[in-house]
Amino acid sequence: MTLIAGVAGQPIAHSLSPLIHGAWIEAAGLDAVYHRHGPADEAEFAALVARGRAGELRGLNVTAPFKQQALALADAVSPVAWACGSANLLLFERGLIHADSTDGSGLMAALAEQAPALDVRDKAVVVLGAGGAARAAVAALTVAGARVAVLNRTRARAEALAVDLRATVADPSALGTAALVVNALSVPPDIDLSVLRSDAVVLDMTYRPLVTPFLAAAGARGLTAVDGLAMLVGQARPSFAALFGIAPPAIDVRSLALAALGEVTP
Structure with missing residues (x-):
């Protein structure tokens, strides 16, 4: 069965997470997809999370402005996410929502x-x-x-x-x-x-x-x-492992992200 994950935030069109996770998915040969989600407000984000609880999604990375709401919606919260007061990762398992933070x-x-x-x-x-x-x-x-x-x-x-x-x-x-x-x-x-x-x-x-x-x-x-791109890739690695159950493949996702940004800086 295809594993379905993604990132949710608003605005979301600029997010490099689908590029990064998509490259790892392809390199690993996984039967999985990783989509952008742009809920317009808290109600739409709650509806998206409800789809995850219902089994439609394996998990979500969460960015602004929904990180605090993500924590509030969870059934179980990691000590790190609790300390942060927010979550950037939701995992859906057997109708339960687990919140974590990899920032x-x-x-x-x-x-x-x-x-x-x-x-x-x-x-x-x-x-x-x-x-x-x-x-x-x-x-x-x-x-x-x-x-x-x-x-x-x-x-x-x-x-x-x-x-x-x-x-x-x-x-x-x-x-x-x-x-x-x-x-x-x-x-x-x-x-x-x-x-x-x-x-x-x-x-x-x-x-x-x-x-x-x-x-x-x-x-x-x-x-x-x-730079912030190093941090973005750094938080994506444990997210990928949690979402898909394997470590991300050792490929150069930074270069892919730089190209998408139009940057030439190494």
Whole structure:
């Protein structure tokens, strides 16, 4: 029987997940498909999840703005997704919905790939933002042993996140001692990169464009930059394994994604 999975979000036309998962499906020779779904609102997303519960779908990756709703609809929630307060992966099994989050593991995979010299254990890390993406980053980095501080325009949101995930709240001066700065905002951050350490690593979760203004400014200073595409592929790998029961084949999906983005940067 054909396994049916996909990604749900709004907007969704830009998503590279079908390209990535489709390439792995083809390389593995699986009887499976992976589709885009663009529910217009929470009601349509709930209807899509109900189709999964009814057995029509094997699972869904979930992106904005439905990650929190995905968690709320689940019957079982992984500790990681619970800590994040959102889910980017739903698995449907025998009428039950299981929620998980692979965003944090994607972030750690991206760091391992593009900043292999960085060991975050007992290092100061600043995460910019206090939304769902920031929560996933803080949770993963805290588990990895980092001393994480949250810097957000609205301090109350940063404080709420910090309390939930055993982090601290940062002010801009914390940037000067950070070994890693993670941009979990959907917009370019308004920070002064000149205060960063000369050996600092910066990661931007955004991958359109691949080299964001944040990463470009970091590169101009000679800092190690980690792009959002590495994180996207990093979170897709455990998602694929959970959806289809096998590890993704060792093919170069990054090059396929770069071509789709119209990028030539390696």
